[in-house]
Amino acid sequence: MQAPVPQPSNTPAPVEAPALIRAGEFTVGGFSLGGVETAVVVPELRLAIDVGRGRQALVRCDHLALTHTHMDHAGGVPYLLALRQLYGMAAPTLYVPAQAAEAFKAMLAAWEKVQRYPLGGPVIATEPGERYPIGRDTWLVPFRTYHPVPSNGYQVVRAKKRLRAEHIGRPGPELADMKRRGLVIEEIVEHAVLAVTGDTLVEVVEKQPHILEADTLVLECTFLDGRKQLADARAGGHVHLDELMPFASAFRNRQLVLSHFSQLYRADEVPGLLARFAENARPTVLPFPMDPTF
Numbered sequence: 195m196q197a198p199v200p201q202p203s204n205t206p207a208p209v210e211a212p213a214l215i216r217a218g219e220f221t222v223g224g225f226s227l228g229g230v231e232t233a234v235v236v237p238e239l240r241l242a243i244d245v246g247r248g249r250q251a252l253v254r255c256d257h258l259a260l261t262h263t264h265m266d267h268a269g270g271v272p273y274l275l276a277l278r279q280l281y282g283m284a285a286p287t288l289y290v291p292a293q294a295a296e297a298f299k300a301m302l303a304a305w306e307k308v309q310r311y312p313l314g315g316p317v318i319a320t321e322p323g324e325r326y327p328i329g330r331d332t333w334l335v336p337f338r339t340y341h342p343v344p345s346n347g348y349q350v351v352r353a354k355k356r357l358r359a360e361h362i363g364r365p366g367p368e369l370a371d372m373k374r375r376g377l378v379i380e381e382i383v384e385h386a387v388l389a390v391t392g393d394t395l396v397e398v399v400e401k402q403p404h405i406l407e408a409d410t411l412v413l414e415c416t417f418l419d420g421r422k423q424l425a426d427a428r429a430g431g432h433v434h435l436d437e438l439m440p441f442a443s444a445f446r447n448r449q450l451v452l453s454h455f456s457q458l459y460r461a462d463e464v465p466g467l468l469a470r471f472a473e474n475a476r477p478t479v480l481p482f483p484m485d486p487t488f
């Protein structure tokens with residue numbers, strides 16, 4: 195057996211690529227390569243936030259939520275609608291930032307003309323702060339992001355019952371008795387299990403601080419080192435890791451998943467490039483997969 199190679203003391207240990215990303219009781223899959231293809235999938239909710247080129251595995255998603263309508267995030271929608279028809283499945287519900295919704299519908303109508311059959315699919319024009327039910331006690335809640343085209347991120351918010359604080363520690367039979375007598379011993383609390391920004395400027399961290407409380411935050415961070423200058427990253431409406439450094443201790447998430455890495459970076463060098471940030475960040479920092487896992 196070979197001895198492990200010692201790490202030089204001034205080199206932080208690289209971030210490990212995740213086998214599985216969790217968000218509360220859900221799993222988060224997908225892949226992202228900046229400018230090429232991005233899809234974030236929660237299989238248990240049949241939810242895709244962005245659809246990339248519309249790979250076949252996404253056909254199971256009943257909810258397709260777009261952060262914005264750039265091709266690498268939204269291009270696969272007409273194809274997925276056609277696939278669902280092929281398989282005899284009902285059309286999925288589409289969620290599109292309100293300011294882009296009319297143009298998006300016109301795009302779908304043009305596809306219907308060239309296909310010569312209806313593609314269907316209700317298009318919901320999303321507004322930040324509104325709530326869209328996607329399952330039992332589960333909502334999609336858009337929040338504002340900052341990109342050169344109309345854009346919003348999404349939180350997945352869940353409602354759960356919990357024992358009211360004043361009753362914590364009471365024995366079970368006593369609580370059961372209180373319930374029988376019609377006393378309200380529980381309260382409903384809402385909690386974001388997942389937040390996904392989509393493409394954005396780093397301003398999202400300061401202007402939408404509630405996303406720093408979600409169990410898991412998938413945050414765009416396209417550029418990771420000096421191969422891209424900060425000003426150029428900003429001009430494209432993207433986050434540079436240098437800009438994220440001052441916020442390292444602000445995140446309250448359990449997992450912070452950085453995503454949408456540029457093709458400038460090889461997948462195997464990304465964990466090492468993230469290490470300087472991960473060392474100072476409170477949450478576990480993970481890279482979102484760059485290769486399609488399905």
Ligand SMILES: [Zn+2]
Nearest residue numbers: 228229266393
């Ligand atoms: Zn993109």
